[in-house]
Amino acid sequence: MQKSLNNPVAAVIEDFSNTLRFMARCGCKGYDPSERTYRILEDWASAKSGCRSETLEQIRNDLGDCRRCKLWKGRTNIVFGTGNPDAQLVFVGEGPGYDEDRQGEPFVGRAGQLLTKIIEAMKLSRDQIYICNVIKCRPPENRNPQPDEIKACFPFLKRQLDSISPDFICALGSVAANALLEKEVFISRVRGRFFDYKGIKVMPTYHPAYLLRNPVKKKDVWEDVQKIMKIMDP
Numbered sequence: 001m002q003k004s005l006n007n008p009v010a011a012v013i014e015d016f017s018n019t020l021r022f023m024a025r026c027g028c029k030g031y032d033p034s035e036r037t038y039r040i041l042e043d044w045a046s047a048k049s050g051c052r053s054e055t056l057e058q059i060r061n062d063l064g065d066c067r068r069c070k071l072w073k074g075r076t077n078i079v080f081g082t083g084n085p086d087a088q089l090v091f092v093g094e095g096p097g098y099d100e101d102r103q104g105e106p107f108v109g110r111a112g113q114l115l116t117k118i119i120e121a122m123k124l125s126r127d128q129i130y131i132c133n134v135i136k137c138r139p140p141e142n143r144n145p146q147p148d149e150i151k152a153c154f155p156f157l158k159r160q161l162d163s164i165s166p167d168f169i170c171a172l173g174s175v176a177a178n179a180l181l182e183k184e185v186f187i188s189r190v191r192g193r194f195f196d197y198k199g200i201k202v203m204p205t206y207h208p209a210y211l212l213r214n215p216v217k218k219k220d221v222w223e224d225v226q227k228i229m230k231i232m233d234p
């Protein structure tokens with residue numbers, strides 16, 4: 001957490017968080033000393049400061065012509081993310097494919113067209129939500145991102161989510177679910193249930209590319225997104 005010099009309330013929350021960390025190091029008990037506690041405090045601090053910690057544009061500028069992992073070598077474009085910076089719902093995928101790499105936009109290929117249909121079936125448009133990925137450069141041959149690549153790129157997704165501060169995240173596929181739930185999961189076991197990411201409700205479901213290969217699973221995804229729709233503000 002960064003010291004909030006311009007906001008006394010955020011500064012007090014930050015001091016409190018630092019005190020809790022100190023107490024945890026001293027072996028004090030009687031409270032939850034996990035990272036979740038500090039993340040909630042961090043959220044409070046930014047909410048109390050009454051403004052975003054940073055804008056998506058600032059995060060994109062910071063990313064720059066990124067070479068923080070080896071995927072930069074094969075990319076045509078960095079695929080940062082698109083949509084509403086105040087979205088109530090963010091879809092997080094795995095990483096760019098061929099079409100996304102060419103166009104610099106997430107979910108524009110066949111899987112993207114299917115995602116658009118899902119969004120429209122939810123009575124939403126792509127302008128109303130935000131779409132991004134765990135990694136922002138296309139892996140060779142569309143292979144799964146490797147742990148070092150996720151480690152390098154995930155902080156930027158975290159910052160995007162902090163900036164947008166949505167109520168819901170729909171994690172598309174196991175790479176997104178693993179990253180956001182911070183553990184190895186089988187998507188078939190976690191889909192359809194809400195999890196917590198820094199106070200945001202996370203609904204894992206199948207990736208649209210998987211649905212193209214297994215259309216019978218579309219029904220499951222429809223059930224999952226309906227759970228979001230039921231409690232989302234109209």
Ligand code: SF4
Nearest residue numbers: 066068069136137153
């Ligand atoms: S995948 Fe992410 S960390 Fe790696 S080069 Fe691309 S933008 Fe940078």
